[in-house]
Amino acid sequence: MNQFGPLPTVKLSSVCTLPFILALFFAPRLQGATVAIGDVTPALPWTSTTSPQIGVTGAGTLTVDAGSQLVSNRSVLGYDNGSTGVATVTGAGSAWDNDLELHVGYGGNGALRVEAGAQVSNTYSHVGYTYGATGTATVTGAGSAWINRSALYIGYGGGVGVGDVVSGELHVEAGGHVTSGLGSLGYYDGATGKATITGEGSTWAMNDALYLGYLGNGTLRVEAGGRVSSTNGYVSYASRSSGTATITGAGSSWNNSSSLFVLDTLRVEAGGQVSSAHGYVDGYLDKGAATITGAGSIWTNSASLNVGYSLSGLLRITAGGQVSSINGSIGGYYGNPTGRVIVTGAGSVWTNSDLLYVGENGSGALDVESRGLVRVGGRLTIDRYGEGDSFVNMATGGMLALFGDGDDSLTQFLDLVYGTDAIRYWDSAVGDWAPLTDAIYGDDYTLEYQTAGDLAGFTVLTVGVVPEPATAVLLAIALLGGLARRKRWNA
Numbered sequence: 001m002n003q004f005g006p007l008p009t010v011k012l013s014s015v016c017t018l019p020f021i022l023a024l025f026f027a028p029r030l031q032g033a034t035v036a037i038g039d040v041t042p043a044l045p046w047t048s049t050t051s052p053q054i055g056v057t058g059a060g061t062l063t064v065d066a067g068s069q070l071v072s073n074r075s076v077l078g079y080d081n082g083s084t085g086v087a088t089v090t091g092a093g094s095a096w097d098n099d100l101e102l103h104v105g106y107g108g109n110g111a112l113r114v115e116a117g118a119q120v121s122n123t124y125s126h127v128g129y130t131y132g133a134t135g136t137a138t139v140t141g142a143g144s145a146w147i148n149r150s151a152l153y154i155g156y157g158g159g160v161g162v163g164d165v166v167s168g169e170l171h172v173e174a175g176g177h178v179t180s181g182l183g184s185l186g187y188y189d190g191a192t193g194k195a196t197i198t199g200e201g202s203t204w205a206m207n208d209a210l211y212l213g214y215l216g217n218g219t220l221r222v223e224a225g226g227r228v229s230s231t232n233g234y235v236s237y238a239s240r241s242s243g244t245a246t247i248t249g250a251g252s253s254w255n256n257s258s259s260l261f262v263l264d265t266l267r268v269e270a271g272g273q274v275s276s277a278h279g280y281v282d283g284y285l286d287k288g289a290a291t292i293t294g295a296g297s298i299w300t301n302s303a304s305l306n307v308g309y310s311l312s313g314l315l316r317i318t319a320g321g322q323v324s325s326i327n328g329s330i331g332g333y334y335g336n337p338t339g340r341v342i343v344t345g346a347g348s349v350w351t352n353s354d355l356l357y358v359g360e361n362g363s364g365a366l367d368v369e370s371r372g373l374v375r376v377g378g379r380l381t382i383d384r385y386g387e388g389d390s391f392v393n394m395a396t397g398g399m400l401a402l403f404g405d406g407d408d409s410l411t412q413f414l415d416l417v418y419g420t421d422a423i424r425y426w427d428s429a430v431g432d433w434a435p436l437t438d439a440i441y442g443d444d445y446t447l448e449y450q451t452a453g454d455l456a457g458f459t460v461l462t463v464g465v466v467p468e469p470a471t472a473v474l475l476a477i478a479l480l481g482g483l484a485r486r487k488r489w490n491a
Helices: 017-031 410-414 470-477
Strands: 034-038 059-064 069-072 075-077 084-090 095-098 102-104 109-115 119-122 125-127 134-140 145-148 152-154 166-173 177-180 183-185 191-198 203-206 210-212 217-223 227-230 233-235 242-248 253-256 259-262 265-269 273-281 289-293 298-307 312-318 322-325 327-330 338-344 349-352 356-358 363-369 373-376 380-382 391-395 398-403 417-419 423-427 432-435 445-450 458-463 485-487
Touching (some): 075 084, 084 095, 102 109, 109 119, 125 134, 134 145, 152 166, 166 177, 210 217, 217 227, 217 253, 259 265, 273 312, 298 338, 327 349, 338 349, 356 363, 363 373, 363 398, 391 398, 410 445
Parallel strands (some): 059 084, 069 095, 084 109, 109 134, 119 145, 145 177, 152 183, 177 203, 210 233, 217 242, 227 253, 242 265, 253 273, 312 338, 349 373, 363 391, 380 417, 391 423
Antiparallel strands (some): 398 458, 423 432, 445 458
16 A cells, blocks of 8 residues: 555546646645745745744744745744744745845844745845844845845844854855845944855845944955945944955956945955945054955046045055056045055056145055056145155155156156155165165166156156166056157266
8 A cells, every 4th residue: 555545536537637637746836836844933825914933943944936926024034042944935936025124043043045046025134133143145046136125234233242143144146136225244243244245247236335344243255256336335334343355356346336445454356346436445443454466456446545544544556456546645634644555566556647645634655666656647745744754665666657747857856746755765775765865866766758658748757776678568567558768867
């Protein structure tokens, strides 16, 4: 006998035999397109007024597949400490819409997986909501989408007591899409949020700001062609928070339509790209640091870039990385900030199409070395108020390009500089920085006025002279086009 009992006897007509058999065969599968198993309350079916909990005190699972459509009001995956709630929405046409919020890990452990062209939507969401909760959300595959009509918090709650921690993770991969209003990784004290956007076509698009560590700890990684977009970006926000952003790999990008504030750590590498209107590298306790490294790695500022705006900041442009801005400031505007920019390595370039201030209301240092290039299309101002705490330091083939004809003499070149003439070179004889005015032309530095190419109309100061024709090679590496030069060897 069959273990499930005897088969029923069915009388079939010749007209409906095949359709009836097919209906019997497929009916259980169609009814099972939305399945809830384990600790799930209330039982299916749900409506737009239902507020289900998947994993109340134990373990519960929800599966939506085969093009099924599920609606609810507000939903929880993993309600109580120690509980586990898992939801999988899979397949083209499969969808789960929450009229209000979706909590992935409310006080317990929650996991959401959206795959193979499925869609989940809600007003706002928390991945890891309150103390002791952990949450993970994965959106994977072309056409898969998670739509947050309002904010998305990855790692929300937290506290100051032992065990008062919450963590959340977001993974967008293989062409998946996430949209939200505001985005936050690590919102409150004790909260940790991580997001990884990986693979060509994978996106997280926000119509509001993205916070990496609002009061907690936030980490963003964009790689292998993934893309993130927001209005403003904050890499850390408060003095006690921490934030890290890594944009790595060709095609990987983070676009900010307004400003990007780097109060902790930003790294753009291996061909990754970041863009903003205004950039600020300015952190508490000397934490503000940005590194742009590797050929093809770019940070584009369509307006200004400020390193040490009101606190302290450090920008490194290395190994062929490139940064651009209209106006730049090192040691900027309010209080007594400190800023430093290091441009080092062949092909490493900082282009300011108009103004560059080195030490305005604070102290600033610009180090250009090892074949790096800084270009100023308008006016370079050093130590604006003559406080003696701001310098341009140049060594080992570092290049400074100023707009104007200034290669007749060092005096003529320094006439292109406003404020003070605080450009220094590394004097190996004494092992210290020395005023460029003490250097020997031809031995310690050269001046070259460019008449063609991208630097046409600029005079290039090269300090720590490299042998000819290496200078021409370096300028080519810096993507400056073919250059025609006239050299004047009188100081």
